[in-house]
Amino acid sequence: MQESTFWWRGGVIYQIYPRSFMDSNGDGIGDLPGITDKLDYVASLGVDGIWLSPFFTSPMADFGYDISDYRDVDPMFGTLEDFKTLLERAHALGLRVMIDQVISHTSDQHPWFQESRQDRTNDKADWFVWADPKPDGTPPNNWLSIFGGSAWTFDSRRQQYYLHNFLESQPDVNFHNPAARQAQLDNMRFWLELGVDGFRLDTVNFYFHDPALTDNPPVPAGEATTLGAPDSNPYTWQRHVHDISRPENLDFLKDLRALMDEFPGTTTVGEIGDDNPLERMAEYTAGGDKLHMAYTFDLLNEPHSPAYIREVIERFQRLAGDAWPCWALSNHDVVRSATRWGETEAPLAYPKVALAMLFSLRGSVCLYQGEELGLPEAEVPFERIQDPYGKVLWPEFKGRDGCRTPMPWRDTSQGGFTTENVEPWLPIASRHRPLAVSHQQDDSTSVLNTTRRLLALRAAHPALIEGDLELVDVGTELLGFIRQADEETLLCIFNLTGEVHEARLPLAIQDTLDGHGFFHDADDDTLRLPPYQAAWFVV
Template sequence: MTQNLNWWKGGIIYQIYPRSFMDSNGDGIGDLVGITSKLEYVASLGVDAIWLSPIFTSPMKDFGYDVSDYCDIDAMFGTLSDFKALIDRAHELNLKVMIDQVISHSSDQHPWFEESRQDKLNPKADWYVWSDPKPDGSPPNNWLSIFGGSAWKWDSRRLQYYLHNFLESQPDMNFHCPDVRKAHLDNMRFWLEHGVDGFRLDTVNFYFHSLGLEDNPAVPEGEPKTLGAPEDNPYTYQRHVYDISRPENLDFLKELRLLMNEFPGSTTVGEIGDDFPLKRMAQYTSGGDKLHMAYTFDFLNKFHSPDYIRDVLANMQNIVGDGWPCWALSNHDVVRSCTRWGENEDPKAYPLIAMALILSLRGSVCLYQGEELGLPEAEVPFDRLQDPYAIPLWPVSKGRDGCRTPMVWNNTYHGGFSTVEPWLPVDDRHLALSVAEQEADPSALLHKIRQLIHWRQKQPALVNGEFEQADVSNHDLVALIRSYDGQRVLVVLNMTGQTQAAELPMNISQPLEGHGFSSSVDGKRLILPAYQAYYSVLSE
C-alpha cells in the first residue's frame, strides 16, 4: 500500500489536551499511558492524526506552554519510553502523531534563560530579548502583554528589561540570534527522529520582533480590533506592527520547511494571532516552501450567521489563494462551540451540522476532544479555577478552564477519567454525554459524527477538491461546490432551527448518500429540515 505523504491536506486532526484526556496512575491528571489506552477509540472516529498539547518538562505556570526542557517529557505525563509506546500504538492504528512546539518563548526556569539573565556577556546573553530602560527607568516602548500590562519585565541582575508577550514567567526568545534558530531546529529534529509526524506551532508569527523596538500605533478610530483577544483586553487597542509578524519570520519558516522535507510525510500547522490573519496565512502557507497549513480562528468566535460564514469563505478564497487553512470549531483556549454557537440551538442536532460545515470546506480540520460528544462549556467554580488568565479577570472572564475539564468516558462520579478528584472538576451535565452512554445509544451524536467523518473521508471532492460558493436563492442556507478530478459536488447546509427551501440553479446528477442527513428534492426545489445538510453530484 502506497503511503500518502500528503495525508495532512484535507486531513482530520483530533486535538488531545493531555492533562484532561485519561489518568492512568490515579493522580487526577491525564498522562501518556492514559492517552495510549484510548487511541483505539480515537481511531474509531475515522480521523487521520492526533495533536497533543504540550507534554514537555515545565513548571506548568501556563500548563505546559512554558517549557523548561524542549527534549524531555514532563514527569507528570510520563517518560520518553511512554511517548515512544504512544507513537508505536498510534501508528499501528494508522494515526499520525503531532505535538505542540512552543518556541517563541520558554519558561523563565529554562537553563537557557537562567544563564542569559546572569549578565550581558555570557554565551546566551543574546538568546532572549533584552533592552535597556528609557532614561526615566520606564520600559523601552509601549508593547503590551496579552495577559495584561506591559510586555516588559525588569530584571535586577542584568539591570535590563526582558520581553514577555505572555506571562512574566514566559520570556520571549530572540530569533534574530542564529544560535536560537539552530537550537529550535535541533529540538524539532530530535522529535522527528523519535517518530512524530508533525508539529502544531504555537504563536508562529511571534518569533521575531523589530530590532528598533518602535512603539506600536493605536488601532485607528472606527477600525475593528481584530487580533482575537477579548475587546476588554488593552492588547487589542494596538496595531501590532513591531512586536509580531515581522518579515524576517518568512526566512525562518523556510529553514523549518527544509527540515520537514527531510522527513517525508511530516507536516506543520501554525497558530497565527494577527491583526490581519488571512493575509498572514497566505504569506505563511503559500508556495509550498514554508508552513504546510495554518490554523484559522474565524470559527472560534461567537459569530456564526449564514452571512458571517459566507463572508469568511469569500475572504478565505480571495486572500489565501493557494495557501491551506486548518479549520476548527473549538480548542483548549475558547468556549466550546456547543455553547458558543449552539447555546440557543438543538443540543443534539446543532453540533452535527456545525461539524458538517468544517468537514465540507477546502482545508484540513481540527476536532477538539469531546466535541464529538456535544459537550457544552463546563461550569468551574471560582475556588477550582486553574487558568492564570482567568483568576484576575473573574467574573468578567471565566477563562479557559471550562473547555479544559476532563474527558468523560462513562457516567461515574469522575466520568471514568480518574479514580481520584481530577485537577479540574467534571461537570455533572457531561456525564450523560459520556462515551459509554453514547456508544450504548444508536441515536446518539457520537454515532452520527463518526458516520459523517467516515463518509467524508471517502469523498475525494470534500477531502481534496477546489472550492466555490453557490447561490441557492435562500440566504438562510450556506451553499458551496467542491470540485475534484472532473466531479463537482454541491453542499447545502441548513444551520437554522427551521425547515428551509431553495431553488437549485443547477442540474443534479445524483444525491450522495451515507452521511446521515435527510432532505428531499422536487425537481429543482430542495427542502432541508432544521439542522440538515444536502450533498449531491452536479451534472454538466
C-alpha cells in the same frame, strides 16, 4: 500504516489535551499512558492523526506552554519511553502523531534563560529579548502581554527589561540571534528523528520582533479587533505591527520547511493570531516553501451566521492563492463551539450540523477532544480556576478552563477519567455526564456516531478531501457551496438555524448522499431543508 507524503492535505487531526484526556495512574491528571489506552477510540472516529498539546518538562505556570526542557517528558505525563510506546501504538492504528512546538518563548526555568539573565556577557546573553529602561525607569515601549499588563519585566541582575508576550515567566526567545534559532530547529529535529509526523506551531507569527522597539499604534476608533483575545483585554486595543508578524519570520519558516523536507510525510500547522489573519495564513503557507498549513481564529470566535461563514470563505479564497488552510471550530483556548455558536440552539442537533459544515470545507480539519460528543463549555467556579489568564481577567473573562475539563468517558462522578475517589485537576462538568462516551457509543443518533458517519462520508469522497470550493447562492439563511474534484462534483448545503428554509437548487442533482439522515427527491428542484440539517448532492 499506509504511506502518503500528503496525508495531511484534507486530513482530519484530533486534538488531545493530555491533562484532560485520560488519567492512568490515579493522580487526577491525564497522562501519556492514558492517551495510549484510548487510541483505539480515537481511531474509531475515522480521523487521520492526533495532535498532542504540550507534554514536555515544565513548571506548568501556563500548563505546559512554558517549557524548561524541550527534549523530555514532564514526569506528570510519564516518560520518554511512554511517548515512544504511544507513538508506536498510534502508528499501528494508522494514526499520525503531531506534537505542539512552543518555540517563541521558554519557561523562565529553562537553563538558557537562567544563564541569560545572569549578566550581559554570558554565552546566552542575547538569546532572549533584553532592553534598557527608559531614562525614567519605565519599560522600553508600550507593548502589552496577552495575559495582562506590560510585555516587559525588569530583571535586577542585568538592570534591563526582558520581553514576554505572555506570562512574565515565559520570556521571549530572540529569533534575531542565529544560534538561538538553530537551537530551536535542533530541538524539533530531536522529535522528528523519534518518528513524529509533524508539529502544531504555537503562536507561529510571534517569533520575531522589531529590533527598534517601535511603539504599537492604537486600534482606530470603531475598527474591529481580530486577535482572538476578549475585547475586555487591553491587548486588543493596539494594532500589533511591531511586536508580531514581522517580515523576518518568512525566512525562518523557510529554514523550518527545509528541516521538515528531510523527513518526507511530515507536516506543520501554524497557529496565527493577527490583525489580518487570513492574509497572514496565505503569506505563511503559499509557495510550498514555508508552512504546510495554518489556522486562524476566524471560525474560533463568536460570529457564526451563514453570511459570516460565507464572508470568511470568500476572503480566504480572494487572498489564499495556493495556500492550504486548516479549519477548527474549537480548541483548548476558546469557548467550546457547542456553547460559543450553539448556546441558543438545539443542544444535540446544532453540534451535528456544525461538524457537517466543518468537515465539508476545503482544507484540513482540527477536531478538539469532546467536540465529537457535542460537549458545551463547562462552568468552573472561581475557586477551582487554574488558568492564569482567567485569574487576571475574571469575571469579565473566565479563562480557558471551561474548555479544558476532563473528557467524560462514563456517567460517574469523575467521568471515568480518573478513579472515583480522586479529585481531578479540573472538575467534571455535571452537564457533560449525560454526554459521556458510554451513553453515546450505542446510540445511532448520538453526536458521537454522527461524527463517525460524517468522517466516513468525507473519506469516501475525493471532492470533500481535496476538491475545489465554489460558493453558491441558496439564500441568506442557508450556506451552500460546490466541492469539485476530477472524479466528482458535490453540492453541499447547510441549515445552521432552528427554522425550516427553502432554496432553489442551483444545479440539477443526480443523487443524495446519506451522511446526516437527509434525503431529497432528485426530481424536485426546490430544497426544503429542516432545522440543523446538512445535505450533500451528487451533481
